[in-house]
Amino acid sequence: xxxxxxxxxxxxxxxxxxxxxxxxxxxxxxxxxxxxxxxxxxxxxxxxxxxxxxxxxxxxxxxxxxxxxxxxxxxxxxxxxxxxxxxxxxxxxxxxxxxxxxxxxxxxxxxxxxxxxxxxxxxxxxxxxxxxxxxxxxxxxxxxxxxxxxxxxxxxxxxxxxxxxxxxxxxxxxxxxxxxxxxxxxxxxxxxxxxxxxxxxxxxxxxxxxxxxxxxxxxxxxxxxxxxxxxxxxxxxxxxxxxxxxxxxxxxxxxxxxxxxxxxxxxxxxxxxxxxxxxxxxxxxxxxxxxx
Amino acid sequence: xxxxxxxxxxxxxxxxxxxxxxxxxxxxxxxxxxxxxxxxxxxxxxxxxxxxxxxxxxxxxxxxxxxxxxxxxxxxxxxxxxxxxxxxxxxxxxxxxxxxxxxxxxxxxxxxxxxxxxxxxxxxxxxxxxxxxxxxxxxxxxxxxxxxxxxxxxxxxxxxxxxxxxxxxxxxxxxxxxxxxxxxxxxxxxxxxxxxxxxxxxxxxxxxxxxxxxxxxxxxxxxxxxxxxxxxxxxx
Ligand SMILES: Nc1ncnc2c1ncn2[C@@H]1O[C@H](COP(=O)(O)OP(=O)(O)OP(=O)(O)O)[C@@H](O)[C@H]1O
Ligand SMILES: [Mg+2]
Numbered sequence: 327x328x329x330x331x332x333x334x335x336x337x338x339x340x341x342x343x344x345x346x347x348x349x350x351x352x353x354x355x356x357x358x359x360x361x362x363x364x365x366x367x368x369x370x371x372x373x374x375x376x377x378x379x380x381x382x383x384x385x386x387x388x389x390x391x392x393x394x395x396x397x398x399x400x401x402x403x404x405x406x407x408x409x410x411x412x413x414x415x416x417x418x419x420x421x422x423x424x425x426x427x428x429x430x431x432x433x434x435x436x437x438x439x440x441x442x443x444x445x446x447x448x449x450x451x452x453x454x455x456x457x458x459x460x461x462x463x464x465x466x467x468x469x470x471x472x473x474x475x476x477x478x479x480x481x482x483x484x485x486x487x488x489x490x491x492x493x494x495x496x497x498x499x500x501x502x503x504x505x506x507x508x509x510x511x512x513x514x515x516x517x518x519x520x521x522x523x524x525x526x527x528x529x530x531x532x533x534x535x536x537x538x539x540x541x542x543x544x545x546x547x548x549x550x551x552x553x554x555x556x557x558x559x560x561x562x563x564x565x566x567x568x569x570x571x572x573x574x575x576x577x578x579x580x581x582x583x584x585x586x587x588x589x590x591x592x593x594x595x596x597x598x599x600x601x602x603x604x605x606x607x608x609x610x611x612x613x614x615x616x617x618x
Numbered sequence: 619x620x621x622x623x624x625x626x627x628x629x630x631x632x633x634x635x636x637x638x639x640x641x642x643x644x645x646x647x648x649x650x651x652x653x654x655x656x657x658x659x660x661x662x663x664x665x666x667x668x669x670x671x672x673x674x675x676x677x678x679x680x681x682x683x684x685x686x687x688x689x690x691x692x693x694x695x696x697x698x699x700x701x702x703x704x705x706x707x708x709x710x711x712x713x714x715x716x717x718x719x720x721x722x723x724x725x726x727x728x729x730x731x732x733x734x735x736x737x738x739x740x741x742x743x744x745x746x747x748x749x750x751x752x753x754x755x756x757x758x759x760x761x762x763x764x765x766x767x768x769x770x771x772x773x774x775x776x777x778x779x780x781x782x783x784x785x786x787x788x789x790x791x792x793x794x795x796x797x798x799x800x801x802x803x804x805x806x807x808x809x810x811x812x813x814x815x816x817x818x819x820x821x822x823x824x825x826x827x828x829x830x831x832x833x834x835x836x837x838x839x840x841x842x843x844x845x846x847x848x849x850x851x852x853x854x
Contacts, residue, residue, distance in 0.1 A: 530700030
């Protein structure tokens with residue numbers, strides 16, 4: 327049958343139907359969850375990139391003179407290492423500023439045994455390079471500590487991975503719930519259109535022909551709802567992203583959605599519409615097997 | 619002429635009650651014209667439902683187009699049903715479709731291209747006198763008009779067998795005659811016609827027709843034994 331006539335066999339009236347609303351709400355929530363997941367995953371990746379191969383050397387010494395001497399030696403040694411791409415002593419004034427919330431103005435006291443700190447960037451992030459640097463540092467300053475940033479940022483990465491997984495879980499649950507709603511809607515539709523379906527069967531329609539009538543109906547309802555829900559979701563996501571950019575946080579900036587992320591989000595309404603059609607078709611074909 | 623339909627000791631029981639149809643045995647010859655009569659509740663509609671595959675019998679054998687219709691698998695039903703045109707007693711028009719689209723439905727189901735629909739549908743509309751009402755929805759049609767749409771839909775695909783349940787119950791005598799003439803034309807083209815009716819006047823219109831009479835779910839005379847009008851006096 328032609329598309330136009332096919333569509334008209336089942337009732338067209340009724341305006342915005344329950345299915346449309348459900349699809350709109352489901353897609354709105356799902357896309358927000360997906361955006362959160364994609365953003366967090368992106369931020370986690372950015373964080374990994376930033377932290378990988380970053381070290382801090384701490385030189386702890388009660389005697390400020392000895393400490394500064396050790397620091398100078400370590401700096402000099404690090405500059406000669408091929409693994410090291412950048413070395414910078416953390417500025418004392420900067421360190422004092424960072425400590426002020428804990429130490430108050432006492433932090434500025436030069437007599438205070440504040441450790442000397444040196445930031446080191448490695449070209450790569452392999453353990454061998456880290457070990458070589460640590461060995462070289464200890465060769466000139468036995469009391470120095472070498473910390474990998476990854477180690478102390480790993481709880482943050484862990485939280486981000488959990489958030490990403492949670493978002494993925496929500497997306498999957500939403501897809502399941504949507505399929506369930508479509509199945510219920512299709513059953514209700516079968517009931518509503520029972521007389522018409524029987525006539526179509528008596529005129530020699532196959533189950534697939536009848537299922538296609540519903541599929542078209544469901545596809546149209548789902549598409550209207552899906553596009554509406556997706557549109558609102560994208561508007562909300564864009565709004566949140568501009569607000570986040572305003573914060574100027576390096577960590578949150580890593581959560582900016584890439585074009586791949588946007589493509590994934592854009593595919594979600596299509597995926598949900600296809601899901602709705604498949605669920606409707608399966609329900610109807612199965613229900614009809616029990617009829618004559 | 620071959621047999622198009624064969625019933626052997628067919629019984630039909632709805633739910634758990636008494637049998638609505640019992641020991642029904644008859645054969646229909648391909649290309650013949652049959653009337654099925656009987657009092658209201660005698661089981662005419664039930665028998666026709668078996669004939670157009672809307673219902674499986676509780677017992678007995680039904681052969682249709684030379685094949686066992688009782689054991690016919692579901693996926694072959696559509697093919698069989700497309701060979702049968704049905705006028706339902708309650709019309710069963712699709713409420714959301716116009717007259718035009720209701721009549722075109724069997725052709726569309728059979729996969730006829732849209733471009734080819736126009737000519738047969740419009741011809742059919744003219745035949746049943748509904749050209750003016752082509753765009754009307756069933757709810758806005760009179761009972762008689764709905765019946766004519768139902769008849770047009772049943773015959774448009776030139777079925778091998780036409781099964782009509784009280785097809786003239788709602789139309790005036792002139793239209794009844796016209797519709798009967800339509801059935802007769804179709805019959806002359808080779809379609810086997812089975813018409814259930816209370817209307818004894820109709821029976822006189824087709825002298826070659828044969829009659830089956832149902833009484834309380836049983837067939838009174840073996841098919842073909844009775845011509846109508848019967849040569850001696852009719853039954854009381
Ligand atoms: N789906 C059904 N379930 C249960 N009983 C039914 C069903 N359909 C029909 N019957 C019963 O079967 C009997 C025969 O009904 P049927 O409709 O075949 O009669 P009919 O001869 O067509 O009558 P009418 O001339 O009034 O149309 C009636 O007693 C009816 O109540
Ligand atoms: Mg009846």
